[in-house]
Amino acid sequence: MPYAIKVRKMDPEGKLKIEYPGTIRERTHDMISIDTGWSREPLDLGYVRFEPDDIWVETFYFHRYFNIFRIADRDGNLKGFYCNMSEPPVIEGDVLTWHDLAIDVWVRPDGSYLVLDMDEFEEKVLDPTIRTRSLNALEELRSIIEGKEGPFGPRAPPQSSSPDKSSIPSLKRNAAIRRPAAGSAHHQPKR
Helix, strand or coil, rough: CEEEEEEEEEECCCEEEEEEEEEEEEECEEEEEEECCCCCCCECCCEEEEECCEEEEEEECCCEEEEEEEEEEECCEEEEEEEEEECCCECCEEEEEEEEEEEEEEECCCCCCEECCCHHHHHHHCHHHHHHHHHHHHHHHHHHCCCCCCCCCCCCCCCCCCCCCCCCCCCCCCCCCCCCCCCCCCCCCCC
C-alpha cells in the first residue's frame, strides 16, 4: 500500500495557502518526491495550463531552498517544471510543510525558462537572511537548469517506484547561507 502524506503550502508570511494529499514516490536523505495532481478547475497562466488530470511529481530537498514540480498531462507528456524558492520542508508524522518564498521559475520542456513573481518577493519577503537564501537558491537553480542537470537533463518519463513505507522523521531546516557569485545578475523575464 502506498504511503500517503499531506502537503501544506505556507505563504511568505507563514499563513496556510493550500493543503492537499499526496503519495510518497521516493525518499532519500537529500529529498522526498511525492505524487500529487491538479484537483482544481483548469488554470491558464499564459505560459502553461493546469488541468484536473495533470500528473504532478513534487520534489522537495532537505538542504536546498527550492523545490521542483514535474508536471505532465494525463498521458504523461511533459508540460514543464514549476520550481518554487522555498524553505526546506519540515515533516512531522504524515504531514510535509513548506514555506513558499514567492520567487517561482517555469521551465519549459525545451529547457528555456521564466523567472516569475520577483515583485511579490520584493514586497513580501523582508527578512534579509531569507532574501539572501532565496536569491542564492535562484542562482543555484538557474545553474542546474542551464547546465541541463538533474530533472532538466535528458528527458525520461517518471518511473513508478515503491513508496517508502518507513516512518518519516521530522527534519530541521538547513541554516547554511550560500553567497552569490561575484557579478551575478538576476534576470526578470515578464510573464
